[in-house]
Amino acid sequence: MTHLKCLREVRVLPRNQAGGADVVVAAFDRMSTDVVTALRRVGSEIGKPIVLIVDELKDDELLLAVECRVVAVLPRTAISDGTLPRIVRTAAEGGAALSPDRLGELFAHMERLWQLVPRRSGLRATELAGREIEVLRLIAEGWETAEIANKLCYSERTVKNILYGITRRLNLRNRSHAVACALRAGII
Known part of the structure; x- marks a missing residue:
């Protein structure tokens, strides 16, 4: 995992300075239990948003990633010269970055979860x-x-x-x- 500090520029920080990062960038081939464990650990220890670069992310893994403080998901093939710094700045400013299809998946997951919540009391x-x-x-x-x-x-x-x-x-x-x-x- 690479930790980035975002001021007016994007800088890579060494691991021992990760606590000073505004955003964490994590790159993996695919989600696994070890990856989820690592993301949860980093999310709880550093408490900063995570930009996830991942080659393969299944539909059911997206919600799990979001639960781990992931605010942006990028396939390696989508990263160009200006893409990663722009996404990191967006994350540092409190924004998120998901492709339209991933955003649709996330809303579909949330809708399914919302339907599971008992509404007998009508409480909103x-x-x-x-x-x-x-x-x-x-x-x-x-x-x-x-x-x-x-x-x-x-x-x-x-x-x-x-x-x-x-x-x-x-x-x-x-x-x-x-x-x-x-x-x-x-x-x-």
């Missing part, structure tokens, strides 16, 4: 206010009502009213049901 992020999401997040972390009120500078009655409002409006049984639905929907 747009249906919850920020303070409702924060209260659910704290409940999921095991905080009691009094602790939540203290942390958010609310009264206990306000926290209880927020929970009552969520469960009543969305036809949920209790606070545990609300947290479970929020977790399944990816809201918290």
Whole structure:
């Protein structure tokens, strides 16, 4: 793996300076369990976006790559003089680079995953206010009502009213049901 520092230019950094990189460029022939392990390790240790250069990437491996902090996928044959530096700059600025067909695959994967999420409660992020999401997040972390009120500078009655409002409006049984639905929907 090569680590790149992106300022106004793209520079290759030695491995021992990888922590100073803005983007990691990783090149492999194909995805394998060893590659996924390496990408996960680098993603967690360095915490920077990864540009993946790979000769062969199967459809079902794309989502796995994205889970490993990969923000760009390029076949070696697509790399020309200016392509890699441009993609690295895009990744350093928070962007992503996938070919239109790969982007379509990613959206198809996401659509399939979205359909697996139970929708009985109809819970969507747009249906919850920020303070409702924060209260659910704290409940999921095991905080009691009094602790939540203290942390958010609310009264206990306000926290209880927020929970009552969520469960009543969305036809949920209790606070545990609300947290479970929020977790399944990816809201918290």
